[in-house]
Amino acid sequence: MRVENSFIAVDGVGRKTERSLWADGVRHWDDFEPDRLGEATGRRVDDYIAEARDRLDRGDAAFFAETLPDRDLWRAYENFADGAAFFDIETTGLDPASNDVTTVSVHRAGETTTLVRGDDLTAPNLRAELDAADLLVSFNGKRFDAPFLEANFDVDVATPHLDLMYPCKRLDLTGGLKAIEKDLGLERDGVEDVDGREAVRLWHRYERENDEAALDRLVEYNRYDAENLRALAEEVTGGLHEREFLAHH
Numbered sequence: 249m250r251v252e253n254s255f256i257a258v259d260g261v262g263r264k265t266e267r268s269l270w271a272d273g274v275r276h277w278d279d280f281e282p283d284r285l286g287e288a289t290g291r292r293v294d295d296y297i298a299e300a301r302d303r304l305d306r307g308d309a310a311f312f313a314e315t316l317p318d319r320d321l322w323r324a325y326e327n328f329a330d331g332a333a334f335f336d337i338e339t340t341g342l343d344p345a346s347n348d349v350t351t352v353s354v355h356r357a358g359e360t361t362t363l364v365r366g367d368d369l370t371a372p373n374l375r376a377e378l379d380a381a382d383l384l385v386s387f388n389g390k391r392f393d394a395p396f397l398e399a400n401f402d403v404d405v406a407t408p409h410l411d412l413m414y415p416c417k418r419l420d421l422t423g424g425l426k427a428i429e430k431d432l433g434l435e436r437d438g439v440e441d442v443d444g445r446e447a448v449r450l451w452h453r454y455e456r457e458n459d460e461a462a463l464d465r466l467v468e469y470n471r472y473d474a475e476n477l478r479a480l481a482e483e484v485t486g487g488l489h490e491r492e493f494l495a496h497h
Contacts, residue, residue, distance in 0.1 A: 249489040250326050251304065252277050257315040258296045260289040270493065277301070307331070309382045313408035321408070322415045324383065325485045331382030332356065333407075334481070336473035337393045338447045338466060344399035350451045351467060352397070353474035356381060360475055362467050371401040384409040385481055387416075387425045387473075412480055419487045425473070425480075432483055434476050442469040 253276055256266045265285070274280050277297045282290030296315075303311040304327065312324045325332070334355040341347030352369060353362045354377045361377060363369035374397065378384065384407045386393050394405040421428045426443065429436070436442075442450070447469055453462035 249323050249485070249493045251300065251312050251316070251324050253493060254316065254320070254323050255280070255293060255296075256317060256320060257300070257312070258289070258293050260292060261285075265289075275493075307382060309408045319414065319418075321410050322485050322488055324408075325385075325410060325481060328383040328408075329481070330357070332385050332410075332478075332481075333377065333381030333383070334385045334474045334477035335377075335389065335393065336386065336470060336477070337396055338444075338451065338470050338473075339396055340448055340451060344396045347396075349396050349400045350447075351470045352377075353467075353470040354378075354381075355471075355474040355478060360471050362471055364463070364467070371403055374401055375403055378403070378405060378407055381407050383407065385477055386411050387477060387480070388413045410481070412477065412484055415484045415488055416480075419484060419491070421484070425476075428480065429476055432480065434479055436469070436472045436476070439465060439469045439472060442466075 253270075254266070255261045255269055255274075256263065269275075269280075269284065272284070274284055277300070280293060280297060282294050284290060285293065300311070300315075307328075309324060309328045309331075312327075313321055316323060336353055337349050338351045339347050339349050348365060349369065350365045351362055352374065353360055356377075363373055363377070384405070386409065388411065390409060390411040394409065397403055397405055416422070416428055421431065423431075442465065447466055450462040450466040450469075453459040454466065
């Protein structure tokens with residue numbers, strides 16, 4: 249599903265109205281005619297479509313993050329997937345005020361960059377990675393990753409942010425990222441036994457003993473976190489497309 253299939257961003261168009269439009273064959277902005285709705289609402293939809301086309305041509309993901317309901321930002325994924333950055337962090341604990349970010353992996357355009365504390369994990373490098381993206385994609389990143397980055401590096405995570413944890417729940421995919429990956433058959437060759445607690449231990453081994461092998465294992469684990477998010481995003485947005493859009497054909 250793409251933003252061009254959506255009308256719910258318009259004031260006065262709720263889910264019932266949008267689904268009624270879809271059922272009547274108005275499944276794309278190109279299909280809409282103002283007389284499909286009341287005069288005022290029809291005019292608002294027309295005005296929205298005109299502005300949205302311009303914003304889409306300019307690659308303005310922020311416009312759709314601001315106008316679509318939060319639960320529907322997944323609809324913009326296909327439009328901005330090529331410029332999306334899938335990111336994940338590892339930390340020394342759960343409290344941003346008293347714990348540190350150890351690694352940050354960002355997967356974009358088929359390449360993965362991992363920034364490491366004490367090396368290249370700096371505020372300018374982090375800003376450069378986040379600002380280069382049209383759309384950020386995470387799992388539980390709004391509650392965990394973003395607050396950690398903001399607290400540790402004083403960066404404002406302002407790029408439109410699709411947190412896959414919430415659309416996963418709508419498809420009954422629960423139990424955390426690793427459990428969901430297992431359900432979907434996504435693999436982590438070589439680091440299947442690493443979890444969040446082990447990631448903390450690996451960092452401490454590297455920090456205290458200069459154990460490069462421990463760091464390599466931590467980085468590999470973190471990179472899987474970021475890279476597997478792309479496959480998860482495709483699965484989840486595809487599933488919601490079938491549930492939300494195709495079901496109302």
